[in-house]
Amino acid sequence: MKISDIKTYPVWVGSRNQFIVKVETDEGIYGLGEAGVSGRELAVQGAIKHYREFLIGKDPMRIGALWQEMYRSAYFEGGRVLTGAIAAIDIALYDIAGKALGVPVYQLLGGKHRDFVPGFATTGARSGPQLIEDVKLLMASGWNVIRTVPDHPDHADDPNLFEPRESIPLTAKWLVKVREEVGTEPVLGIDYHHRLSVAEAASFCQRMPSGTLDFIEEPIRDETPEAYEALRKMVDVPFAIGEEISSKWGFLPYIERNITNFARIDVCNTGGLTEAMKIAGWAEAHYIDLMPHNPLGPICTAASVHMAAAVTNFAWLEVRSSPTERLGFDDSELFPVQLKLAGSRYPVPNTPGLGVDFNEELASRQSLKLWEAPHLHRRDGSYTNW
Numbered sequence: 001m002k003i004s005d006i007k008t009y010p011v012w013v014g015s016r017n018q019f020i021v022k023v024e025t026d027e028g029i030y031g032l033g034e035a036g037v038s039g040r041e042l043a044v045q046g047a048i049k050h051y052r053e054f055l056i057g058k059d060p061m062r063i064g065a066l067w068q069e070m071y072r073s074a075y076f077e078g079g080r081v082l083t084g085a086i087a088a089i090d091i092a093l094y095d096i097a098g099k100a101l102g103v104p105v106y107q108l109l110g111g112k113h114r115d116f117v118p119g120f121a122t123t124g125a126r127s128g129p130q131l132i133e134d135v136k137l138l139m140a141s142g143w144n145v146i147r148t149v150p151d152h153p154d155h156a157d158d159p160n161l162f163e164p165r166e167s168i169p170l171t172a173k174w175l176v177k178v179r180e181e182v183g184t185e186p187v188l189g190i191d192y193h194h195r196l197s198v199a200e201a202a203s204f205c206q207r208m209p210s211g212t213l214d215f216i217e218e219p220i221r222d223e224t225p226e227a228y229e230a231l232r233k234m235v236d237v238p239f240a241i242g243e244e245i246s247s248k249w250g251f252l253p254y255i256e257r258n259i260t261n262f263a264r265i266d267v268c269n270t271g272g273l274t275e276a277m278k279i280a281g282w283a284e285a286h287y288i289d290l291m292p293h294n295p296l297g298p299i300c301t302a303a304s305v306h307m308a309a310a311v312t313n314f315a316w317l318e319v320r321s322s323p324t325e326r327l328g329f330d331d332s333e334l335f336p337v338q339l340k341l342a343g344s345r346y347p348v349p350n351t352p353g354l355g356v357d358f359n360e361e362l363a364s365r366q367s368l369k370l371w372e373a374p375h376l377h378r379r380d381g382s383y384t385n386w
Helices: 041-055 063-072 080-101 129-140 164-182 198-206 225-232 248-256 272-285 298-310 360-365
Strands: 003-013 016-025 030-035 116-122 145-148 187-191 215-217 239-241 345-347
Touching: 003 041, 003 360, 016 041, 016 080, 030 041, 030 080, 030 298, 041 063, 041 080, 063 080, 063 272, 080 272, 080 298, 116 187, 116 298, 129 145, 129 164, 145 164, 164 187, 164 198, 198 225, 225 239, 225 248, 248 272, 272 298
Parallel strands: 116 145, 145 187, 187 215, 215 239
Antiparallel strands: 003 016, 016 030, 116 345
8 A cells, every 4th residue: 555645625614724634545545634733724735745745655554654754854853834744644644544454543552541531621701700600501511621711801992912910810810719619629720822921820820729720721832941940839730731842852841850740732733643642651651641732623633532542641632612612623514524522521433543534525615714813912012922
């Protein structure tokens, strides 16, 4: 069996693009993958065109070797764009291998540890009484791990305004109220989406009684591990870090220096299943559980579920479809075959490959919509992180 073609489909689904990759073979078996560099799909598409030139004619079952060839074939290795492209192809190769052997992908990763993969949901409301109602609704619907998002005083006249010192007191106040209202049972966290500095993140955590939060996700950017080490000394909230990290080398300081408590591996950005499984084993040696980043579509979800099934050190998978959040990324017309939630968890599938298919004819009629993440700014006009 040889790779005969690699096709790319950047398509608009819900509120953003999904970048779908189809790897075809001369035996008619194909695999699907997804790249996770949202907003820079044209760059990923260009990288895949380069890889396609030497991958056609190769044996798709040599997944690890092809990963190394893609990563090491140029002087300038790595980076999120390249590892996102590699990830999409790598996932598709696992899909091919599973279909060719008649087994689900997790069997290729060592077999399953669990029958279902628990998820966590995100609240729609940011603060106020509605936030408490959202958390209660999720709990009543069977979700016991709930992520919140930061709020900001009213800025309807300037939706891209974000002042950290205005967000911090409002967000902290309502998280304290949520914990007081719902008690100690649910796991409660927040994703600050790397919008804070070390001092701001410390101030935020210190405004809440110990035990209010079970995790804080990406409070600052990941480029400088020493900054996270400084923050670690000032707060006692567990860190969930890693969705920005694109390789095992990027994860190195966070695992070896015990900076993170949950590894936010993004299988569609961190080099695919080949690389993600190496990071997972490394994290296991340090008693760090996985909490995968999963903000994309059904292919990313399926790949994440198979990874989650095949590792022992797993916490929860990000789910973007719940009673409080409907982003439309799981469009059933484009993805007529996909993994389905059962309450707050994904049953581990038994079908060969990933267990996902998509409507290629429909995808081919669509075109990329250029999308930019919000360009947030402060009151003085300077730009800040989204």
